[in-house]
Amino acid sequence: MIRKTAVALALAWLVPLATHPLGLDFVLPVLILAGTVAIQRGGVTLADRVMAACAQLFGAACVFGLAITLWPGHLHPTLIAGTALTALILIAVATQRTPELPGMRKDALLAIAVAGVSVVALVPYAVRDLGGRLGLPLAGEDIARHYLLFDVIGRTGGYLFMRPEALRPFVPDAELTGIANYPQGLHFSYAVLDRFARSSAHNAAPVTAVDVMMWLLVGTYLLLVLAILWAARRIAGPGATNARLLPVLALVAAWLVLGDPVTVLSRGYPNELAGLACAAVLTALVARPLTRLGEQTATVALLLVGISFTYSLFLPYAGIVAALWAVRARLWRHWWAWVVAVTVGGLAAIGPLTAAQASSGDQLLLNGTARVVDRPATALLVALAAVAVLQRRRVAVLQRRRVAALRSRTDAVLRSSKALRSSKVFQSRNVAAFALATAGAMAVGLGTWQIVTIGRPVYYFDKLLHLLIVVALCALGGLARFRWKWTAAAVAAPVALFMLVAGGEWHTTPVAPGVKLALGRDRGSPEAARDALLIARMFPDGGNAVNVNLMGSPWRNWSGTLGAAALQGQYRQFPGWSALLYPGGKGGTMADLDRLVANSPVTVRFFLHDPTASLLVVDKDHPNRPAVRAGQPLPVAFGDPAAPSNFEAARLLAATYPTKVQLVYATPANP
Template structure:
């Protein structure tokens, strides 16, 4: 108990609070009795820690110390100490390692190498080109920034949070991801002060990239866990490498580019939660703890996936009803309490500002799971689960129930969208990604259908060498079949392999970055110095460029919510030269006379001016407008002044102008 407080105080004094994260994970791991290997124990402990941090975050959000490192970590370590004392468990961590741990850890390392590669050697401002590939990530950062400043969940500090994010996000959007990352960031910084926004953006980008790498590794681990102790040797390598290959070459890598940060973290927790529920190889106490952590972690991060956890949990309780018959009431009571806590943010948002029907049919950029992989893996899992040998096992029956239940939910949701809006939209594909997770982790059971072959006789070293060789060949085969890796063999058409066309490789090459680097450099090094008002950055005649430049400017000044009319900038197509060079003319203007072109430009200017006025009116104070072209700046200064619109127009020349 004393160490629970002394250690945070000492580490905070030397700015090493981040060390408390592994300390907390190891402390929890030492009291759990799940998994016979070190990696399994650490995965479960990390999952429980994340769920606990998000749940206790409700307390941290309202107590007087906010996210201060010492009180938070002292409290969490005290809880672990009390649990150890009350249960009488002595700390114990298994040190056993498995050969396939290399595939799990290797997945995280390889994916991290690819997603992080474009950032290597770039300045903080230049990295914004990869931070701002989509406005979704900028929105997610604003929630993260808000939690840093208000000291807890934004929905519990709505009035203060509106400064940092566009309303009504402070009340309706799930904030588990942003709270968890803010908690990590506070420990990394050893302070509740996140510092300059540019540094915060860079750290946030690294966190979400690490989350994607962990998501891919978690899928590999989960498939192995579902396979259980019978899945060994080359069969383990074949299953793990297949899952790795799908994630390396498939469309899910677009999650990084599209800025779907909450979905990424939600899929990460969904993966671990479903694996542990499909094969609950643990006692009642651990099952209750894992079940509550699954409900909280998944629902707080991405409540859409709470439905899949609910199906899995209900299936487990029915299929394992005899196993959990003793003290069933206590178990159900703990799970009911967990469900109540898990549902609090969602219920709060529904009762305040969330229109569920309208939100469910939202349109937007989508990351579409590869249909052949989704359909093929699901059908393969159904075949394996339906075989008599697997129907006799609890894991086989649970997998079958989960796949059928999730498929039914996805089908009903798809039909509902087709009936109401006529097409499959944004959230259908997100739910489909959850079904893909189920299919991939259930491949562990499919791996059991592979014949292990006769055991090799002879010296131990020889047997291990043979298993290693077979596993290496199985891994290479999976990477070739499912990731398009040709191992240096030239293609028959003298073209690069399909691997080089995958979204992850293109991201690693820097092909999918945004054009926000120059704007970020101007904003951070020149145009925002001394500016405290809301900022509108019109560096270009490209309206989307202006929108993202303005959004970045708002975030860099910690004012992500002060311009309610931010998306009016999407219709502002001025800021660059009033008369674009011939080589930048629109194709439709090539055959027009100069008079017609001038008339079109004037019409576009007046339309843009109207939207700009609307955006200015939404600001809590007269904004600063940065304009990339001097002549356009002068005209805007005159026209806004003549209309009585208060704003400071600044000539901010842009390199391309």
């Protein structure tokens, strides 16, 4: 045993040392995941063990990031992989577990469902070029700051809330506290995976780095898909046949690719995707815990940490349902459970405490760029989920009577009793119902407060509706346990059709969000993204200048300038130009533009292409702009006809400030 352990520990470092010079570091995360799966014992199927392993690794990575931030090696893939493999071997030795993988036969239907959703979700991204992929979330603005965190964590090698001064060269002073204290568990994980994907110890060029991040964003959505489908399968229970499961998983899959969850991907919210995935896994494990108490405790604890480090808005839900499981499991009887509780409480508090520093007092009242959730569809889903988790109450008395009768027989008969297994399934429905009620109460509570305070529900209410949707999709697994065999099939088809034909806040917009994405009708801002990529290719580090995009239409110019600033590490210079470029504002005059150039601490580089493009006005209080109907794209010539065009204004400034203004006549990239 000692000899085998010594050999394994040696290989834990020799393998990463060999893969790095060969450019094969991308196999190391797969090896770490496989090793984590191999030492699981609490799950019956391979999917159970994979999901538990993913949850454990993500939570552990969030915690490990605290140490990596302080150690000198930072994000070098050899050091990270060697440490992770060593930890796995020591855990296996301590628990006396030899690597073991269960069969996959019971996971076949789940694998088919996940593969189907993955293909449908990947196609819209695979057929687009990088500009098209980046353009989808760039329309929502937040992706620029997500990239900024991903990039600067890669540059500095750790969490920025632990050393915010490292972020100062990249962001305006006014935004330093907010960005530095934003939850960074996922950004840190992305930075680590980027190193493994490229077998590098350093950041890539901006265009390469953002390409990697976009595929990691898509991968996070696919993990959410796997988590929800697996959770529905697990809540259905071991007695659900494939014939009963098929329509349920088909309905869940349809909702994932047609409904609101796919908009979280297309609008570019990676943290929320990860938080929702953790919430889905937690919901399933609280409803039907793993068979090993130690593994269950570790997994729940690490899920709480993962949610804290990614999307702390969901932490109250996670804490409540985790507390329910802890009470039902009577953890207070074990001394080690108290140690775990104190440790997890301290680690899980990091997310809310840092978020509190990053937030204003009215943070939950702020609006944002997330798509408004389809209200009728969500109400229908919650109603279906409620029926799924509550319908077995009608037969609960009969089941209890059967169990009581069987208790008078031998233990062997009791252990093999189908009625006893059914009773356990009923208990899981109770917990799933509690989880659904908790998520619903959080959404209703916040929505009510927002209506009373500002008159309408906004942004964070929709985020909590996303959580409610995910919990409800997990709870739909209960449909597979209906007394009538074809009930789930009869429900799934019309509901999926209902989701297919319309979308929008009140289900009045033709075609579902997922269909719009697949057909290319949801484009985002691909021209802006291609402009940003063009600027970043020409000047990867910004060229000691603020690069201002004036090549086309107003939204294209604003988003392109924002995207380029993030890619080049020059976001610090962007806010000063944002008000002038932002199409939804009052605009700016030639005097305002002149003042920005005069006060700029760095060179100003204007990118020009279309001579008809304009944005300036003569009078900001009474701007003379073309009338545009709501929902229609803004014209390229959006400025006041009496004000200089973009070409004219840039040339005037170049003549006034010949050593400070540069003009670049660029040709935008084609798709």
